[in-house]
Amino acid sequence: MKGKNLLIMCIIGAAATVGYRWLPSHYNPFTPLSLDDPPGIITQFKLRRLSPEDCASLLSQANQQKLIRTQAVADTTGECPLSNVVRVRDFGPVTLSGSFLASCPLALSSALFVSQQARPLTRSMMGSELARIDHVGSFACRNIYHRQNARRSEHATAEALDISGFRLADGQRITVLRGWQSAKTQPWLKALLAASCDYYGNGLGPEYNAAHANHFHLGMRGYGLCR
Secondary structure (H helix, E strand, C coil): CCHHHHHHHHHHHHHHHHHHHCCHHHHHCCCCCCCCCCCCHHHHHHHHHHCCHHHHHHHHHHHHCCCCEEEEECCCCCCCCCEEEEEEECCCCCCEECCEEHHHHHHHHHHHHHHHHHHHHHHHHHCCCCEEECCCCCCCEHHHHHHHCCCCCCHHHHEEEEEEEEECCCCEEEHHHHHHCCCCCCHHHHHHHHHHCCCCCCCECCCHHHHHHHEEEEECCCCEECC
């Protein structure tokens, strides 16, 4: 009986080894991240474990593929020092209400989110192309909710972006504040926020609390908390 059990275990082990070897790279959490990897928990895992060097390399590739356009920024010192940040100018065909500072993980995650989810969801649910993202900033040297004794906000390290609205190619302008109350646009906005879970550590919107009634907060802390 022991010999039979050992044989079964060997067969299972061999099958697992073969299966792992032939597993597609985007299903294998231990292969390097590719910009073509589909959204999901494996891609999110890979995004979170990127070294600074790997993140910079992928961000350079994203620039070459015109998924994003970034500009190098010098490190800063002071109360909220910044290092290895870039200035995001646009997401290819999707423009911005203004450029913003971003850590490499925030910039790369945002490029993938816009290209893989925001643009396709807008096309399929709203019948038009996503043309512009309106935001209210990324970097702010402050504590959470501006409370004196709270921990530092993600904004203090340029690791969060607050999106206030969107503009479509057909001329529609949808704000998070009003769009969340509209039967026409709420399903699309909810789909965007839910999709952000695959790229960011947290995605907070109007149903999280009153402070987020007018924007989506997309930040790098946590692991897929979206509400």
